[in-house]
Amino acid sequence: MRIVALAGGIGGARFLRGLLHTAPEADITVVGNTGDDISLFGLRICPDLDTVMYTLGGGINEEQGWGRADETFTLREELAAYEVGPSWFTLGDRDFATHIVRTQMLDAGYPLSAVTEALCDRWRPGVRLLPMTDDRVETHVVIEDDAGKRAVHFQEWWVRLHAGTPAQSIAAVGAEDAKPAPGVLEAIEAADLVVLPPSNPVVSIGTILAVPGIRAAVAAKTVVGVSPIIGGAPVRGMADACLTAIGVETSARAVAAHYGPDLLDGWLVDTADGATAGDLDGIAVRARPLLMTDLEATADIARAALDLAGELRP
Template sequence: MKVTVLAGGVGGARFLRGLRTHLRSRYPNGDGGSTAEVTAVVNTGDDMWLTGLRVCPDLDSIMYTLGGANDDERGWGRQGETERVSAELTAYGIGWPWFTLGDLDLGTHIARSSFLRDGLTLTEATARLAERWNPGVRLLPMSDQPVETHVVIDVEGQRKVVHFEEWWVKYRANVPAQRFIQVGVDAAKPTPQVLHAIEGADVILIAPSNPVVSIGTILGVNGVRNALRAARAPIVGVSPIISGAAVRGMADACLTAIGVETTAAAVAKHYGSRSRGGGLLDAWLIDETDAASAPVLEAAGIRTSVVPLWMSDPDTSAQLAADALAAAIR
């Protein structure tokens, strides 16, 4: 079985970890792995150049989580981090003092930047980095061309355009986003590896990641949406919204900015039905607390499964992945 997952951030990382666990038990290969193949197409809209280094937050969160090195208490970064280098950079007056990069994490950014400066593509550099962590999942950036999400905000009576991470980390999304700008997305295109992963998949899953700035950014790359619509595989999405609230992060603030309600049903309709109106979804998973939405979504042409969505531990994450695959088979 070949499974392709669109993912970003912590929600995507935990879902992929659960999917890997489930597939290893369902399709064991005898060496602790799985005969099933999983490819993650990962958002790179959070990426940036910072202090001369290329930082890829979503790729790294997923890589560290699957490699067993992620700091699960904070939800990001490496375990056992120190921050001496970031303190030195702040003393020199460079970088973002509110965006602290750990010393171990900086090693990853230095290696990636070195690979890129040696002429490797981001896809090739990601593969080189992943060799160390053996994630059991193939990690693909959504594009080799840089895309950066910027946010238009009003601060102290002035309109500003800031990088998404500034809005997310410095302002904690407490300043309303007027709109999002994906800088470079018009020139970006999916890599042949991304298109092959979509075209060759037996199942395509949309992880419970931010539907605006993670999944939405992937879908904004020219050719990705059309490839998904044309795919032979069923496309199943997992709601990142439970009981009218974002599971993690501040997806509600992002949805508000684009005029979408913070509900599981509204996000499903935002993605749309593949059988009606050129949307993407064949099926959608919602939590038991949102079961009342199921008939509405079914009427909109989106088959809906009602299952527990909280990924509170590895077992519940694996069960959620199993439920998503079961929805695809149905």
């Protein structure tokens, strides 16, 4: 079975681990969000791709969900001693090495997709990991506070401001001129199934779908999504702040409606939301326990998504 998953960071990566566990023989291509990417200290950082790579490759900090296990922070300390910032984006020594290797390859002219493949030669995540695009797409958030109204990089809003200042709008700058990375459309076209893990519907999956060609290719497939909203709140992260910015209610049902029946065929909601979920026009809804408390529970969710796809596939 050929599966394509569109993934953001922590939620997507954890779901993928369950998917690999329940479908070890599947041929899985992950299309990763790169709208969160940022250049800091002259280095190119791809938080979502790295979270998927580290999680599936066994290098993730399990408690935290991002960054490396057994991490140290000597460089961070030294950069602070040089008074070189920003200090609000935490980078560990092991993580720095990834960004150094990536930046060196990008500077040498390799596209991000080739760089990601090279990094995965080490991590062997068990999936084919592709960035959504090799072009520069950057998620910007318009906020207004004492410093006035301005657009900031997504990471500044998310990590530095903890999404505490309401987003007036969110834009994937550069997306409209971006091309899907080599292999992305081909993988979607060849897929038996496209899965939308419980990633952020706005700044993760929404950004991937904003790259011209991807949404249409996905919509032509059997698509099953897993709600990132349980009981009216994101399980982790601040997806509610993103949904509010684009005028979507923070509920499992509203997220499905936002994706729309042209895109989505099946939708898994948590049992807590089962009563109010019901089928949506053109979207089959099933209620299952969606908390990814451990690998078994996560594999069960992935299995439920595959089962629902099995029902729906033409």
